[in-house]
Amino acid sequence: MAEHAETETGERDQRVRFYQVGSHVVGNRLLDPEQRTVQARMDRSNTLTSGHRACRGCGEALGARYVLDAAMRASEGKLVAANATGCLEVFSTPFPESSWQLPWIHSLFGNAPAVASGVAAALRAKGREDVRVVGQGGDGGTVDIGFGCLSGMFERNDDVLYVCYDNEAYMNTGVQRSGATPPAARTANTKPIGEHPGNAFGQGKDMPRIAMAHGIPYVATATVSEPHDLERKVETAIGLRGARYIHVFVPCPLGWGAEPRDTIKLARLVKETGLFPVFEAIDGEVTGVSKIRRRTPVEEYLRPQRRYAHLFGEHPRPDIVERLQAIADRNIREYGLFGDGSEEEVGW
Amino acid sequence: MSAKPYAITLDVGSSLANKTGSWREERAVYVDRMPPCNDACPAGENIQAWLYEAEEGEGGYERAWRKLVEDNPLPAVMGRVCYHPCETACNRGQLDEAVGIHSVERFLGDEAIKRGWQLERGAEPSGKRVLVVGAGPSGLSAAYHLTRLGHAVTIRDAGPMAGGMMRFGIPRYRLPRDVLEAEIQRILDLGVELELNHKVEDVLEAMREGGFDAAFLAVGAHIGRRAYVPAGEAERIVDAVSLLEGLEEGEKPLLGRRVAVYGGGDTAMDAARTARRLGATDAVVIYRRTRERMPAHDFEVAEAEEEGVMMRWLSTVKHFEDGKLLLERMELDEGGFPQPTGETEELEADSLVLALGQEADLSLLDGVPGIEVADGVVEVGPNMMTGHAGVFAGGDMVPAERTVTVGVGHGKRAARHIDAWLRGDEHEPPLRHELAGFDLLNTWYYSEAPRAEQPRLEAVRRASSFDEVVGGLDESNALFEARRCLSCGNCFSCDNCYGVCPDNAVIKLGAPGERYEIDLDFCKGCGLCVAECPCGAIEMVPEET
Ligand SMILES: Cc1cc2nc3c(=O)[nH]c(=O)nc-3n(C[C@H](O)[C@H](O)[C@H](O)COP(=O)(O)OP(=O)(O)OC[C@H]3O[C@@H](n4cnc5c(N)ncnc54)[C@H](O)[C@@H]3O)c2cc1C
Ligand SMILES: Cc1ncc(C[n+]2csc(CCOP(=O)(O)OP(=O)(O)O)c2C)c(N)n1
Ligand code: SF4
Ligand code: SF4
Ligand SMILES: [Mg+2]
Numbered sequence: 001m002a003e004h005a006e007t008e009t010g011e012r013d014q015r016v017r018f019y020q021v022g023s024h025v026v027g028n029r030l031l032d033p034e035q036r037t038v039q040a041r042m043d044r045s046n047t048l049t050s051g052h053r054a055c056r057g058c059g060e061a062l063g064a065r066y067v068l069d070a071a072m073r074a075s076e077g078k079l080v081a082a083n084a085t086g087c088l089e090v091f092s093t094p095f096p097e098s099s100w101q102l103p104w105i106h107s108l109f110g111n112a113p114a115v116a117s118g119v120a121a122a123l124r125a126k127g128r129e130d131v132r133v134v135g136q137g138g139d140g141g142t143v144d145i146g147f148g149c150l151s152g153m154f155e156r157n158d159d160v161l162y163v164c165y166d167n168e169a170y171m172n173t174g175v176q177r178s179g180a181t182p183p184a185a186r187t188a189n190t191k192p193i194g195e196h197p198g199n200a201f202g203q204g205k206d207m208p209r210i211a212m213a214h215g216i217p218y219v220a221t222a223t224v225s226e227p228h229d230l231e232r233k234v235e236t237a238i239g240l241r242g243a244r245y246i247h248v249f250v251p252c253p254l255g256w257g258a259e260p261r262d263t264i265k266l267a268r269l270v271k272e273t274g275l276f277p278v279f280e281a282i283d284g285e286v287t288g289v290s291k292i293r294r295r296t297p298v299e300e301y302l303r304p305q306r307r308y309a310h311l312f313g314e315h316p317r318p319d320i321v322e323r324l325q326a327i328a329d330r331n332i333r334e335y336g337l338f339g340d341g342s343e344e345e346v347g348w
Numbered sequence: 349m350s351a352k353p354y355a356i357t358l359d360v361g362s363s364l365a366n367k368t369g370s371w372r373e374e375r376a377v378y379v380d381r382m383p384p385c386n387d388a389c390p391a392g393e394n395i396q397a398w399l400y401e402a403e404e405g406e407g408g409y410e411r412a413w414r415k416l417v418e419d420n421p422l423p424a425v426m427g428r429v430c431y432h433p434c435e436t437a438c439n440r441g442q443l444d445e446a447v448g449i450h451s452v453e454r455f456l457g458d459e460a461i462k463r464g465w466q467l468e469r470g471a472e473p474s475g476k477r478v479l480v481v482g483a484g485p486s487g488l489s490a491a492y493h494l495t496r497l498g499h500a501v502t503i504r505d506a507g508p509m510a511g512g513m514m515r516f517g518i519p520r521y522r523l524p525r526d527v528l529e530a531e532i533q534r535i536l537d538l539g540v541e542l543e544l545n546h547k548v549e550d551v552l553e554a555m556r557e558g559g560f561d562a563a564f565l566a567v568g569a570h571i572g573r574r575a576y577v578p579a580g581e582a583e584r585i586v587d588a589v590s591l592l593e594g595l596e597e598g599e600k601p602l603l604g605r606r607v608a609v610y611g612g613g614d615t616a617m618d619a620a621r622t623a624r625r626l627g628a629t630d631a632v633v634i635y636r637r638t639r640e641r642m643p644a645h646d647f648e649v650a651e652a653e654e655e656g657v658m659m660r661w662l663s664t665v666k667h668f669e670d671g672k673l674l675l676e677r678m679e680l681d682e683g684g685f686p687q688p689t690g691e692t693e694e695l696e697a698d699s700l701v702l703a704l705g706q707e708a709d710l711s712l713l714d715g716v717p718g719i720e721v722a723d724g725v726v727e728v729g730p731n732m733m734t735g736h737a738g739v740f741a742g743g744d745m746v747p748a749e750r751t752v753t754v755g756v757g758h759g760k761r762a763a764r765h766i767d768a769w770l771r772g773d774e775h776e777p778p779l780r781h782e783l784a785g786f787d788l789l790n791t792w793y794y795s796e797a798p799r800a801e802q803p804r805l806e807a808v809r810r811a812s813s814f815d816e817v818v819g820g821l822d823e824s825n826a827l828f829e830a831r832r833c834l835s836c837g838n839c840f841s842c843d844n845c846y847g848v849c850p851d852n853a854v855i856k857l858g859a860p861g862e863r864y865e866i867d868l869d870f871c872k873g874c875g876l877c878v879a880e881c882p883c884g885a886i887e888m889v890p891e892e893t
Contacts, residue, residue, distance in 0.1 A: 024793045025882060027843025029860030030403060030831070039847035042856050050852045050870035051363030056371070057874035061850040096358035097366060227847055253874075261875030264848055268792060294792075 026227055037227045038070045045072040045101060047081075052099040053091040057260025059250035059267065060088050060138070060165045063224045067163050067248060068134065070231040072102060074238035075132040080105070080119055084112035084137030084146060087172040087252075088165060110145035112137045117149075117158040124159070132238055133159065139166040139180035143205040147179075154214035157242040161234075164207060164245070167252035175255040179205035182275075183327070184320050185307045187255075192310035201323060211245040212284045220280035223249040225267035229290060233280060249276050257306025269301040274328035277335040292338045298325045368851060372873035374888040376845075376854075376866050381784035381837025381884055385449060388437035390749070390757040391420045391489075395434055395449055396838050402452060402830040405823075410465060412830075413456045417467060420756050421492040421535055422485065424461055424527045427454025428818070429518055430753045431645055439786045439836050445799040448821075448829045455826035461530045467538055471498035476770045479504065479560040481548045481712065484512020485752045486566035486743030488532060489759025490766075491540045494564075497767040501540050502558065506547035508597070512568050513744070514752060516593040519618050520814040521625070551712045551739060562738045562766050565726075566755065569708040569744040575610070577700065579668035588619040588703035595622065604698020606630040608673055610665050611703030612642040617649060619701045620657040624811050632695065634660045636678050636686040651817060654807050665700065666692065673697045708745040723747070731775065732762035740766055784837025788884030793844065797832045800825040839863055839885040845877035 027040030038044050047068035054061040072079050080103045083089045089106050092099040107115035116135030123131050135153070137146055142164040153160055169187050170176040177187040177199055184198040192198050211219045217240050222230040230248065237244040251258060251266040258266060270276040271290065275298060278290035299321055302308040311317045332338050383396040393416060401412035416423050427450050438446035459465075476499045480487045483505035491501045509515055510532050514523060536542055548554045555563050572587030579585060584602070588609070591601055607623040609616050612635035620631040633652070635642060638661050642649065653659070660675065664686070667674035673695040678686035710726060713719050718735030720727040725747045732740045742758025744750045768775035803819035810817055821829060841860035853871035854864050866877075878886045 024795070025842035025844050026847030027841070027860075029841045036843070037847065040843040042858075046852050048852075049362065049364060050867070051366035051368055052851070053363075053366070053368065054850060056872045057876050058850050062848065065850070065852070092363070096356060096360050097363045098360065099363040259875075261879040263850075263874075263876055264880050 024226070024228070037231050038073050039066060039227050039231070044069045045077075047072055047100065047102045048092060049099050049101050051097070053094065054087065055252075055254045055260070057253045057263045058087075058091075059224050059252060059263045060167055060171075061091070062263070063165050063230075063248045063250040064088055064136065066224060066227055066230050067136075067234050067246070068102060070234035071132070071134055071161070071238055074235045078131045079103070079134060080123075080131060081134045081136060082107050082112050082116040082119055084135075084141030085109035085172070086138035086141050086170075087167075088136065088138060090172050109141055111149055112141060113146055113153040113160070113162055114149035116160040116162065117153045117156070120159045129159070133161070135160050135162040137164060138171065138178075139164060139168060139207075140170040140178040142166075143179040143207045147205075151210075151214065154211060154216050154243045154245070157216065159241050159243075161237045161244045161246065164247045165250045166207075166247055167250050167255060169252070169255050171252050171255045180207065182324075184311065184324060186310065187307070197310045197317070197320075198307075208245070208247045208279075208281075211247075212281050212286075214243070215284040216243040216245060217241070218244040218280070218282060219247075219284075220245075221247045221249070221276065221278050223267040223271055223276065223278060224251070225264045225271065226278075226290070229278065236280070255307070257309070258304055262304055266301065266304065269296055272296040273298045273301045274332040274337050275301065275324070277331045277337060279335055286335070289335045289337055292332070295338055298328050367869045369853070369867075369869045369871050372868075372871055372891055373893075374873040374875065374890050375868065375871055376873070376875070376877050376886050377889045378839065378864065378866075379837075379885060379887050380781055380839075381788065382781040383784050383836040383838065384437035384439055385434035385447075385836075387780075387783060388433040390433065390751065390753040391426070392757055392760060393419045393434075396833065396835055398456070399447070399449070399452065399830050399833040400835060400838070400840060402456065403827070403833070405827050409456060409459050410463075413460045413465060414468075416453065416456060417460075419760060421467060421489060422457075422531045422752075422756060423453050424457025425485075425514060425523060425531055426753060426756070427451065427457050428523050428527070429514070431751060433753075439784070439789060440832060440834055442786045443791050443794065443834075444796070447832045447834075448799055448802075451800065451802050451821050452826055452830050455821050457531070458527070458820055461527065467492070467534055468496070469538055470496035473500070474498040474770065476500065476561045477502070477559060478766060478770075479548075479551075479555055479558060479563040480566065481505075481551065481554075481563065482512060482566035482568060482743070483507070483510035483532075483542060483544075484566055484568050484743060484755060485514055486568075486755030486759045487512070487564065488535055489756040490564040490566065490740075490742065490763045491759075492535045492538065493760050493763030494766060495535075495538045495540055497763060499767065499770065502543060502560075503540060504543045504546045504548050504554070506545070508545055510542060510544065512566075513570075516570075516596050517589065517615070517618070518752075519592065519595075519622050521621070521810065521817050522618075524816050548712045550714070552716055552736075555738075561770055562740065564732075564759070564762050564766060565712070565734075565739065565741040565745065566743040566759065567708065567710070567712065567745050569706040569725075569750065571707045571709055572702060573704040573707055574702060575665075575704055577610075577665050577668055577702075579700075580670060583668045583671075584699035585668065586699065586701055588615045588701050589706055591619060591701055592622060595626075601626065602699075603628055603701070606696055606698045607632070607701060608665075608695060608697040608699070609633045609701045609703055611635065611705070612637065612644055613703060613705065614644045614648050615706075616701075616703035617644050617652045617657070619703050621652050621655055623701065624655050624657060625814055630658065631656070632658045632660055632697075634663050634665060634673075634675065634695075636662065636664045637680060637684070638662060641680075641684060655810050656807070660695070662686065664688070668697070668700055671696055671698060673700065706744070706750075710745065731765035731769075732758060733765065733769070738769070781837070784884050789834060789836065790880055790882050790884075791834070793842070793880075793882035794834055797828070799832070800829040835883045837884050840883060842882060844880050844882060845886060848876050848880045850874065850876065 183201040190199040220233040398415040435446040743755035
């Protein structure tokens with residue numbers, strides 16, 4: 001009935017859409033069930049089930065369930081995951097319990113992409129290419145220690161979807177910096193002291209771009225604040241063969257000094273500020289970006305996080321905030337994140 | 349082979365054994381909050397709830413209408429004439445523009461007429477009889493609600509037709525009479541008895557004679573307030589209410605080409621706009637204060653101006669002679685009160701219409717013990733009962749804002765109290781929920797959606813006919829408008845809480861509308877579901893430690 005109403009009046013100035021909820025909530029009673037997210041379904045897999053020991057409001061736990069539930073549905077339940085060491089593994093599988101409701105292998109900290117490649121090779125050898133393989137890990141496991149074998153996996157175009165849950169530091173071992181930690185952020189080993197407090201300004205490792213440089217079939221970024229967008233990307237990735245990479249931004253209340261209830265808000269703001277461009281790329285070429293709906297200064301994103309408290313405290317550093325704003329502005333220019341392209345064209 | 353996997357010394361198990369709910373310091377709790385629209389509606393409509401039904405389109409319209417008429421039996425009228433305080437309060441107004449509640453209400457009201465939806469009676473007959481005096485909105489509303497509660501109702505009205513000021517005040521170009529008649533008839537069809545041309549002179553006498561157990565009085569305020577204007581014998585001075593009433597009864601008032609209207613309320617606007625339609629080339633409203641201080645609603649002033657009505661602010665009428673009005677210019681003092689300046693000017697006029705407010709004719713209460721009258725209106729308690737047991741009153745004749753909607757609300761409230769009183773009981777109004785303020789919403793989740801505008805008759809056609817000025821929404825833009833509602837404070841089954849919980853601690857109970865439950869075995873109390881609920885229908889409550 002819903003789509004019917006839309007086509008009938010499609011020519012009008014004011015088309016009947018799904019206001020009040022538009023395309024942004026998880027479900028929507030006015031939408032055809034097939035158009036709601038997987039997360040809205042009563043029969044979602046809950047691949048990561050309750051009882052896990054993630055912190056309150058953990059973005060990584062949420063992101064992993066979003067990704068794997070969508071992948072389970074897209075692969076009709078034929079899915080294996082290889083998981084690097086890190087919070088996601090530690091909080092989900094304290095011996096002898098497991099929160100995983102799919103075949104799941106724990107690799108080492110540094111070799112999840114290689115283990116996933118091996119699983120894919122084994123399945124191919126057994127003629128079971130209907131079973132799909134996901135490799136996953138944190139930003140440390142992905143951009144630092146697992147980097148070599150991930151690059152190899154890309155280069156060989158192994159039939160693996162690799163997902164990085166980026167919480168911007170080594171959280172499991174006590175919040176040490178990684179190659180994905182943003183400039184100025186405080187971590188256990190980038191203290192807010194001296195002339196240049198927090199993490200150094202530099203190139204960091206822009207993993208999605210490095211993945212694109214390998215020319216693999218599919219690269220995408222996403223956040224836990226937009227499940228429609230995230231799920232669509234996972235579904236697209238599962239629909240393709242070869243090496244695929246999705247980089248999911250997952251706030252960490254503990255490591256960032258943020259309120260647990262703000263996890264999704266921060267994920268939303270990182271995209272709305274332009275600090276984290278949400279896009280997808282096919283064969284190394286950017287094919288779509290999620291536009292900013294409500295352009296927001298970076299300060300609004302930084303302030304609720306204690307890892308940036310030194311920028312606003314007694315000795316504020318507007319100069320540093322400005323440099324961070326410049327990064328956001330550059331992303332907005334480079335990816336065309338703002339302007340034209342009405343809201344309707346974004347997302348699903 | 350061992351049943352246990354290799355190198356495992358304990359039985360493998362699910363983390364479901366680990367009740368992480370024990371970490372919790374606060375818990376998430378579902379609530380229903382009071383939407384600002386409902387809170388502001390004088391008729392006590394559950395607006396959010398009927399919009400929710402209407403959002404489904406086709407199948408939902410009748411359910412929406414049925415929900416609406418639980419409180420207000422006149423939606424097609426109300427969607428046209430109500431000044432919609434609900435929209436002033438609407439949270440969406442802080443996001444872009446308020447939801448066009450009145451236009452959806454009107455659409456539903458018109459659909460009901462078109463499709464012949466009928467009202468339902470409700471309770472079993474109680475054997476009690478109630479007299480309602482006055483067939484205006486307040487009396488009609490009371491009659492409707494009393495009938496639904498099982499009582500036998502007779503309405504007596506002094507006039508030749510039902511409707512009160514909805515018929516003899518509000519002009520046709522704002523409220524077409526077929527709409528009014530259809531909604532009145534539907535109330536009468538419930539079995540309400542209507543006795544027209546029957547003025548009640550003495551209420552106690554009428555109750556005794558007719559064997560009524562209670563009475564609800566809603567006689568309105570019909571006597572046009574006069575101001576002393578020294579005038580020559582030949583000058584035509586009429587009051588606005590008599591003018592509008594006469595017109596409705598088929599008179600053709602002779603106002604001439606140049607008509608001056610004295611007053612600054614909605615009645616003045618209606619009188620001036622009516623004069624234009626009757627052929628006046630000049631219709632001038634004379635008011636002693638400024639436009640900002642005019643009691644007339646902005647839309648009325650704007651529509652009058654569009655129709656060529658002219659305004660003379662800061663002026664009083666001193667004198668009317670030889671077709672000339674002598675006006676004195678006023679100035680506002682610090683308190684905002686108009687003070688004479690001594691400066692005068694002349695204005696040519698064939699007639700002067702006084703629109704200076706109305707007073708109630710309360711003669712039917714003369715000598716009734718216990719009745720208290722202050723400032724020309726009858727005092728009533730919170731239960732709408734006058735000082736005389738069993739005699740209730742509402743609408744324009746009691747101290748309150750004088751609108752159709754307030755009248756309808758009084759009628760409903762009185763009916764509930766009369767019902768309780770007749771049963772020897774007291775009616776306890778339900779507790780009001782906490783207000784769902786704008787700050788409780790997460791507006792990210794709502795799409796941009798500009799308000800659907802109602803069509804309007806072009807000004808040239810307006811000045812020459814009594815055709816309805818403001819048109820209704822059609823099926824598609826009414827649906828669009830209904831869907832702009834944010835559902836403040838009330839779950840609309842968006843599944844956000846179910847989706848965003850990192851601990852799967854939100855249990856979805858079923859199809860949309862069946863809502864959710866928090867699984868306290870696993871809720872860690874992070875507050876994400878609360879933060880991401882678009883409409884503020886969940887709250888965090890501290891755990892007792
Ligand atoms: C020109 C004009 C325009 C208005 N426009 C609007 C508007 O756009 N929106 C809005 O909300 N409000 C408007 N109002 C106000 C609104 O019409 C009144 O507030 C409302 O009608 C009051 O309802 P009521 O039931 O109290 O009385 P009324 O509607 O006045 O009805 C009283 C009824 O009682 C009858 N009656 C009186 N005495 C006796 C008696 N002794 N015995 C038997 N019957 C009796 C009368 O004949 C009448 O039918 C307008 C008023 C006027 C004058
Ligand atoms: C070779 C090796 N070095 C170090 C460790 C210790 N270790 C385990 S997890 C981890 C950091 C994980 O960080 P990240 O990959 O970002 O995941 P997060 O915990 O942040 O989700 C480290 C340093 C290890 N397990 N193996
Ligand atoms: S958005 Fe809907 S529920 Fe909220 S105040 Fe407006 S009409 Fe009422
Ligand atoms: S999101 Fe889940 S864990 Fe957090 S408060 Fe709500 S129900 Fe509890
Ligand atoms: Mg990390």
